[in-house]
Amino acid sequence: MTRILHEPSGEPNPLRALGLELLRRRTSMKWRTYPDDVLPLWVAEMDVPLAEPVVRAVTDALAIGDTGYPAGTAYAEALADFAQKRWGWAGLAVERTAIVPDVMLGVLEMIRLVTGPGGAVVVNPPVYPPFFQFVTHMDRRVVEAPLGPDLRIDFGTLEETFRQAVAGGRRAAFLLCSPHNPTGTVHTAAELSAVARLAERYGVRVVADEIHAPLVLAGADFVPYLSVPGGERGLSLMSASKAWNLAGLKAALAVAGPAAAADLARLPEEVSHGPSHFGVIAHTAALREGTAWLDAVLVGLDDNRRLLADLLGEHLPAVDYRPGEATYLAWLDCRALGLGDDPADVFLHRGRVALNSGIPFGAGGVGHVRLNLATSPEIITEAVRRMAAAPG
Secondary structure: OOOOOOOOOOOOOHHHOOOHHHHOOOOOHHHHOOOOOOEEOOOOOOOOOOOHHHHHHHHHHHHOOOOOOOOOOHHHHHHHHHHHHHHOOOOOOHHHEEEEOOHHHHHHHHHHHHOOOOOEEEEOOOOOOHHHHHHHHOOOEEEEOOOOOOOOOOHHHHHHHHHHHOHHHOOEEEEEEOOOOOOOOOOOHHHHHHHHHHHHHHOOEEEEEOOOOOOEOOOOOOOOHHHOOOHHHOEEEEOOHHHHOOOOOOOEEEEEOHHHHHHHHOOOHHHHHOOOHHHHHHHHHHHHHOHHHHHHHHHHHHHHHHHHHHHHHHHOOOOEEOOOOEOOEEEEEOHHHOOOOOHHHHHHHHHOEEOEEOHHHOOOOOOEEEEEOOOOHHHHHHHHHHHHHOOO
């Protein structure tokens, strides 16, 4: 596949646009969970103004009272065009898509389609905590196949986990996080092809959460799981919500490989009632017209990764940080600081910085924190200063 390389967009860095005083006027979870003296660098919300095409599309809809129920395939068509231009992937067929409320609810619906009650769902911890919470609440078993020390898929472990998951003829699914949250790992075409081969060998169905796909740095290549040899039986969930900060405008797409179309066709009709009409409008505008804004964000995030590495090297050199190739999340190994199993608790109560505890991410999470880089350099700098003072 060929893809468009990121080029300077000419747009100002959105991560530098909003000051702390303005951000504290927000009423979303990131800014209202903790007291005002806490710097919130935890939940996956970005401290940015929305891309102008998104604002315009939603405002225009409001102006004419276009506040009904979603309809049509504009979102899927926009995603297919984006995939072609951005990733060189022409295999996203609009007729093999379905609109779902958001990525995690879509994941659950896909797992229901390909497994039964009590079935195993394999995950690669440390991984996004709702993979555990949501799956367990839907009467499925989470089975862990931890990442290797290099924070990449350990294929020996994955194969053994697949073998155990399907023992006795049980149906199983592999919930693949691609790119990986929290590590920022971008799986290669070779790795994804190896996943597909193992899945086919053991009869495991792959459901790929690809919500962070647009947030891949220049120099790294995102490869859609459905594009690799053997990925035809896979199911993917995609959305513009993370890359364009649209979590409050609910809409996502389930995408089926050619051999999984019949599975997607069994999706209950009522699932399509959950997405927001404004969500569909916003996500479509982002994919169609928001790429220059996205490229400006990606440049800003790359700057923030370097800034965080420099700040940690200066103020907290014992913290192990391996900058990821994707997402706006940083996975920090704080075990050498001697702050116990949950350093996020220490950083919150002593430093007044809110980070995600590594413990809910599963195996490999103890002693780690997840830090949200999608904010201004000034806030990152102040956060690290506070974190450095916390161990004392």
